[in-house]
Amino acid sequence: MPGQKRRINELTAVEIDPIVQSLVPFVAGLDRDDESTAGVVEAIESLFSKLKRGSRAPSIATVLDLQELRIYPYGLEFKEDAAKGLARQRGAEEVDNNFLTLANTKALFRLVRKHMSTASLAGSRMLIDVIFLRLASVLSTDQDSLSIVSDWTALNTSLDSRHSLQGVIDYLIAKRPSKYSGLVLSDPVGALNRPDLVHTGSSNIYEARTSSELQSGLTQAVMASAASCRETHKECARGAVTCGDRWIFFAYQAPKGGDYAKYARTEVLDIGKDAENLDLILGILVDWIENSEVFGPQKYFYII
Numbered sequence: 001m002p003g004q005k006r007r008i009n010e011l012t013a014v015e016i017d018p019i020v021q022s023l024v025p026f027v028a029g030l031d032r033d034d035e036s037t038a039g040v041v042e043a044i045e046s047l048f049s050k051l052k053r054g055s056r057a058p059s060i061a062t063v064l065d066l067q068e069l070r071i072y073p074y075g076l077e078f079k080e081d082a083a084k085g086l087a088r089q090r091g092a093e094e095v096d097n098n099f100l101t102l103a104n105t106k107a108l109f110r111l112v113r114k115h116m117s118t119a120s121l122a123g124s125r126m127l128i129d130v131i132f133l134r135l136a137s138v139l140s141t142d143q144d145s146l147s148i149v150s151d152w153t154a155l156n157t158s159l160d161s162r163h164s165l166q167g168v169i170d171y172l173i174a175k176r177p178s179k180y181s182g183l184v185l186s187d188p189v190g191a192l193n194r195p196d197l198v199h200t201g202s203s204n205i206y207e208a209r210t211s212s213e214l215q216s217g218l219t220q221a222v223m224a225s226a227a228s229c230r231e232t233h234k235e236c237a238r239g240a241v242t243c244g245d246r247w248i249f250f251a252y253q254a255p256k257g258g259d260y261a262k263y264a265r266t267e268v269l270d271i272g273k274d275a276e277n278l279d280l281i282l283g284i285l286v287d288w289i290e291n292s293e294v295f296g297p298q299k300y301f302y303i304i
Contacts, residue, residue, distance in 0.1 A: 008050055023048055066219060071226060074264035076249065076301040083300040084280060091282030098137050102282075105134040106275045118211075118244060125170075125208050127244025131278070132173065135285055144201065145181035146289070147174045149188040152205075169224050171206040175289055198232050202292035205239035214268065217241035218248050222263045225252040236295040238288045246270050247281055249288065251303075253295035264296070264303045 023044060032038050066072075078084055092102050100108075108130050116123040129148075136146040152172040174192060176184055177200065183191045191197060205224050209217035218241045225237040229252065240249045250265040269284075271277050287299050296303045 066222065069226070070255065070260040071222065071252075072260055072262050074262055075304040076251070076264045076266040076298070077304050078300060079302055087283030087287070087300050088279040089283070090286050091279035091284070093138065095138050100134050100137040102134070102279060105130060106278055109271075109275050109278065113245075121208060121210055124210055124243040124245075128171070128206070128208055128242055131244070131281065131285070132171065135173075135282065135289075139175070139286065139289060141178070143178060144175055145178040145184075147176065147181055147184045147188070149174060149184070149192075152188065169205050170208040173204045173206065173289065174201065175203075175292075176201040199234075202289055203228075203237075204288055204292050205237065207239070207241040209241055209243055211243045211246060214241055214243060214246060214248055218250065218265065222250060222252055225250075225263075226254070226261060229254045234293055236293045238292050238294075240285075240288070244271075247284075249284055251295050251298070262295075264301075266301070 027041055027044055027048075030037050030041050032041050094101055109127060112118075112123070112126050112130060116126050118124055118127060132148050136148060139146045149172040150170065152169040172188070172192070174184055174188075176192075176197060180191060180197065192203070205221055205228065207217040207221040207224070221239050221241050225239055229235065229237050234254070235256070236251065236253050238249070238251045240247050242248070247269045248265055248267075249269070250263050252263045253261060255261045269277070269281060271281055284300065291299070
């Protein structure tokens with residue numbers, strides 16, 4: 001007896017993700033300039049669009065269309081050894097009466113590594129959560145509060161007549177006046193889209209990926225930043241893609257006049273076997289929040 005037939009909206013993300021992930025590299029290798037191949041690509045993209053609604057996998061558009069959208073890559077390179085030292089110093093700074101000291105953060109980070117499989121996205125996100133909680137504990141004050149909004153779904157915008165971005169951003173880190181923190185956490189979509197709060201404080205986009213998926217996650221995050229800048233009428237944005245252990249930071253600048261858009265990215269930065277580079281990662285994250293709408297010049301990096 002044949003199995004029960006199911007509708008596409010009944011499929012779960014666990015079932016859909018492997019299919020979507022396999023489509024991305026396959027379509028990326030096809031020649032869309034060839035007329036017969038282009039028809040196949042369009043059919044696959046149509047299928048992909050329907051499957052993607054329940055999936056967290058990167059979209060085909062993010063892999064294929066950055067250059068078509070005239071978004072070009074640059075590099076971020078540490079200015080000198082002293083720049084790393086300054087970033088480490090900033091990341092290690094403590095605040096009074098904070099339980100989540102750098103030492104305790106490292107201990108918690110190592111505990112997650114010891115007992116959680118980081119081969120899965122769930123394990124990666126737990127490592128990321130530890131780092132973001134440390135960040136929130138040192139940057140939140142009586143005046144401003146750092147809110148960690150996971151699975152941000154408010155982004156739904158067109159980049160041009162052919163390209164749109166709809167989906168989930170894994171983390172939006174929002175810094176807003178403390179009096180709004182309860183509202184941001186209870187109703188993030190409504191609060192952060194309020195006209196008087198869109199341009200208040202800072203917002204950064206972060207994508208969570210397993211270690212093998214960092215590159216596709218970077219492309220997704222850049223596209224999300226481009227869409228966010230277009231939606232909020234901002235010129236620049238900063239973000240990162242990470243598996244918790246390894247980080248790629250980037251800054252995005254929207255096109256000016258007839259110029260092209262650009263993003264500048266770091267190499268993969270590793271926290272280290274014993275979390276010895278956690279202070280470095282935290283220092284960069286602090287700078288990313290404090291200068292979220294600055295493409296360059298940058299405090300710790302040259303743009304190359």
